[in-house]
Amino acid sequence: MEAASLSGVLSHTNLSGSNLRNSDYRFSRSIRRGRCVASVSRHSSEGSNDVDKPSSKALVISSSDSNTKNYSALKGSNLSGGSNQKRNLNLQTNCAVGFCTFGENVVESHAHAAEEKLGVLLLNLGGPETLNDVQPFLYNLFADPDIIRLPRLFKFLQRPLAKLISVLRAPKSKEGYAAIGGGSPLRKITDEQADALRMALEAKNVCANIYVGMRYWYPFTEEAIEQIKRDRITKLVVLPLYPQFSISTTGSSIRVLQSIFREDAYLSRLPVSVILSWYQRQGYIRSMADLIEKELGRFPKPEEVMIFFSAHGVPVSYVEDAGDPYKDQMEECICLIMQELKARGIGNDHKLAYQSRVGPVQWLKPYTDEVLVELGQKGVKSLLAVPISFVSEHIETLEEIDMEYKDLALESGIKNWGRVPALGCTSSFITDLADAVVEALPSAKAMSTSRDTAEESEYDPLNYLVKLFRGSILAFILLLTPKVLLAFRNHLF
Ligand SMILES: C=CC1=C(C)c2cc3[nH]c(cc4nc(cc5[nH]c(cc1n2)c(C)c5CCC(=O)O)C(CCC(=O)O)=C4C)c(C)c3C=C
Numbered sequence: 063m064e065a066a067s068l069s070g071v072l073s074h075t076n077l078s079g080s081n082l083r084n085s086d087y088r089f090s091r092s093i094r095r096g097r098c099v100a101s102v103s104r105h106s107s108e109g110s111n112d113v114d115k116p117s118s119k120a121l122v123i124s125s126s127d128s129n130t131k132n133y134s135a136l137k138g139s140n141l142s143g144g145s146n147q148k149r150n151l152n153l154q155t156n157c158a159v160g161f162c163t164f165g166e167n168v169v170e171s172h173a174h175a176a177e178e179k180l181g182v183l184l185l186n187l188g189g190p191e192t193l194n195d196v197q198p199f200l201y202n203l204f205a206d207p208d209i210i211r212l213p214r215l216f217k218f219l220q221r222p223l224a225k226l227i228s229v230l231r232a233p234k235s236k237e238g239y240a241a242i243g244g245g246s247p248l249r250k251i252t253d254e255q256a257d258a259l260r261m262a263l264e265a266k267n268v269c270a271n272i273y274v275g276m277r278y279w280y281p282f283t284e285e286a287i288e289q290i291k292r293d294r295i296t297k298l299v300v301l302p303l304y305p306q307f308s309i310s311t312t313g314s315s316i317r318v319l320q321s322i323f324r325e326d327a328y329l330s331r332l333p334v335s336v337i338l339s340w341y342q343r344q345g346y347i348r349s350m351a352d353l354i355e356k357e358l359g360r361f362p363k364p365e366e367v368m369i370f371f372s373a374h375g376v377p378v379s380y381v382e383d384a385g386d387p388y389k390d391q392m393e394e395c396i397c398l399i400m401q402e403l404k405a406r407g408i409g410n411d412h413k414l415a416y417q418s419r420v421g422p423v424q425w426l427k428p429y430t431d432e433v434l435v436e437l438g439q440k441g442v443k444s445l446l447a448v449p450i451s452f453v454s455e456h457i458e459t460l461e462e463i464d465m466e467y468k469d470l471a472l473e474s475g476i477k478n479w480g481r482v483p484a485l486g487c488t489s490s491f492i493t494d495l496a497d498a499v500v501e502a503l504p505s506a507k508a509m510s511t512s513r514d515t516a517e518e519s520e521y522d523p524l525n526y527l528v529k530l531f532r533g534s535i536l537a538f539i540l541l542l543t544p545k546v547l548l549a550f551r552n553h554l555f
Pocket residue numbers: 187188189190200203208209210231234235238246247248304308310311374375376377420451452455456457458
């Protein structure tokens with residue numbers, strides 16, 4: 063693919079980390095600057111924001127040397143790179159390219175077109191299906207080193223901490239899930255999206271098996287991969303259902319994939335293309351604008367409504383220390399949606415805020431709850447909430463926005479409240495995802511495997527036993543000390 067499909071590349075971003083288990087990402091500043099230039103005409107915006115171009119973001123991952131940090135960007139899609147580059151984890155984002163390749167030591171695909179069996183893997187977060195699932199689901203979430211980012215020296219604390227935090231958080235989470243019917247709707251909606259995508263691809267004469275791989279609950283990504291192997295898929299497109307890239311979402315799922323692929327002879331030879339982010343795709347932007355336009359129409363005076371984008375937050379350290387592009391991508395996404403609305407003659411005021419913070423650290427600001435109170439105090443009377451970081455209804459739309467934030471807004475003086483539904487299976491959106499899959503196909507490349515020394519040391523039985531021992535002692539201390547428990551309860555939740 064590479065040279066040809068990279069002709070549209072406008073900038074490069076390099077995400078580097080020491081190894082798969084060490085969630086240390088860095089982005090070059092170039093991509094982190096919002097490049098969306100507000101403009102009435104879509105065609106007068108900068109090239110990178112031209113909504114008429116397919117413009118998903120691309121990722122390259124190669125295996126790493128845990129002792130070396132290499133922040134130099136691989137240029138274009140030359141994955142083989144120099145010999146030193148091969149030993150470093152490089153997650154590279156190519157703006158304005160519709161797909162990416164995944165792997166180390168690129169191996170060209172030799173699959174004959176006639177024998178090709180295409181798979182599309184949808185990645186998502188997953189959610190508890192019953193209230194009994196809530197604590198184990200939270201354990202899986204907090205045990206993820208991309209969710210609780212501990213310094214290398216304290217990695218052995220990950221699981222005991224996850225146990226502790228999940229137990230403490232579970233009652234609050236359960237309340238939320240109870241309020242939305244006793245479980246997360248995510249699996250059902252994602253399955254429906256998978257079906258809709260399969261049909262949209264069929265309509266384009268592309269026959270594909272669609273798989274759903276969740277990060278923290280069933281069906282786990284590992285199960286989806288097992289099925290992909292059983293089905294002897296010959297080419298795979300990986301499509302995370304998060305429009306914007308974050309270390310904590312797409313980044314985390316891709317780490318899981320990479321670690322599975324590196325260990326498996328079949329998978330390491332499977333041509334794969336990963337769509338990293340797609341918030342700037344024309345179909346997605348237009349679909350979001352359609353939903354907003356429709357909901358605005360329900361207000362008595364649509365032109366006076368504040369369009370209030372509420373994004374899931376991440377801790378500030380992700381963006382400022384680890385180089386997560388999430389905030390920049392979010393801002394650019396909103397800018398593109400507002401441009402699209404302006405082009406339709408809709409010039410409402412808008413605001414972005416971040417919701418769902420957890421724990422005592424600083425999260426991206428402004429916070430949704432604080433902004434709602436401020437807007438009420440400033441005299442805003444009509445507000446349309448737009449969930450923007452996710453494409454399915456979930457606990458944070460159905461409970462946090464529809465219940466908590468709505469009540470808060472009304473108490474703060476806002477009189478007319480509305481909320482844009484999640485995209486779900488909206489046909490223009492699913493058709494655009496199908497286009498993204500088709501555009502990604504030519505770039506599929508395989509990776510070959512070789513576990514680096516640092517990874518091997520993680521598998522060393524002695525090393526493992528030492529870690530287990532240290533972890534158990536700490537878990538024991540943390541879980542059985544009432545004072546520690548009390549402190550966590552008071553300060554974290
Ligand atoms: C783009 C979306 C998301 C980002 C970024 C994200 C980061 C992130 N989340 C937590 C902690 C929790 N998230 C929880 C639920 C949850 N998170 C997302 C999306 C993003 N998270 C979704 C879609 C869901 C809901 C799934 C469902 O069941 O419907 C939860 C559990 C619910 C709760 O107790 O509030 C937690 C906890 C962190 C710490 C984080 C970034 C570091």
